Amino acid sequence: MGVEKAFGFVLSTRRKELGLNQEELAFRCKLDRTFISLLERGKRQPSLDTIFKLAKELQMSPSELIKEVEDVFGN
Amino acid sequence: MGVEKAFGFVLSTRRKELGLNQEELAFRCKLDRTFISLLERGKRQPSLDTIFKLAKELQMSPSELIKEVEDVFGN
Numbered sequence: 001m002g003v004e005k006a007f008g009f010v011l012s013t014r015r016k017e018l019g020l021n022q023e024e025l026a027f028r029c030k031l032d033r034t035f036i037s038l039l040e041r042g043k044r045q046p047s048l049d050t051i052f053k054l055a056k057e058l059q060m061s062p063s064e065l066i067k068e069v070e071d072v073f074g075n
Numbered sequence: 076m077g078v079e080k081a082f083g084f085v086l087s088t089r090r091k092e093l094g095l096n097q098e099e100l101a102f103r104c105k106l107d108r109t110f111i112s113l114l115e116r117g118k119r120q121p122s123l124d125t126i127f128k129l130a131k132e133l134q135m136s137p138s139e140l141i142k143e144v145e146d147v148f149g150n
Binding site for chain 2: 049052063073
C-alpha cells in the first residue's frame with residue numbers, strides 16, 4: 001500500500017469516527033469536497049498545510065495523524 | 076511563521092546535525108538539490124511522500140519530523 005493510500009484510509013476512518021461527511025470536513029478545512037474524496041481514495045497527496053488543516057478538524061495533532069499513517073503504511 | 080518556514084527550519088537544522096549538505100540529502104532522497112533549498116527557505120511545501128523520504132534520510136520517523144515542525148510552528 002502506498003503512503004497516499006495509507007493516508008486516505010486513516011483520513012476516512014477518523015472522519016467517520018467523528019461522524020463527519022466529506023462535505024462537512026471539506027467546508028471546515030476550506031477545501032473542495034472532491035479533493036477530500038481524492039485524498040481518501042489515495043489519488044492525491046496532501047501538502048504539509050493540508051495535513052495541518054485536516055489534523056485540526058480531525059481533533060488530533062498533525063504528528064498523531066502522521067503516526068497513524070506510519071502504522072498503516074508499515075513504516 | 077508559516078508551516079512551510081517551520082518545516083524548512085527543522086529540515087535544515089536536522090540536516091546540519093547529521094553533517095549532510097543539500098546535495099547529499101537530495102541525492103539520497105532522489106530529489107533535486109534546488110528543491111531541498113526551496114523547502115529549507117519555506118518557498119515550497121513537501122508532499123506526504125517527500126516527508127516520508129526526508130524523514131528516513133534524516134534518521135527519524137515521519138511523525139517525529141512533523142512533531143518538531145509542530146513545536147517550531149507553535150501549533
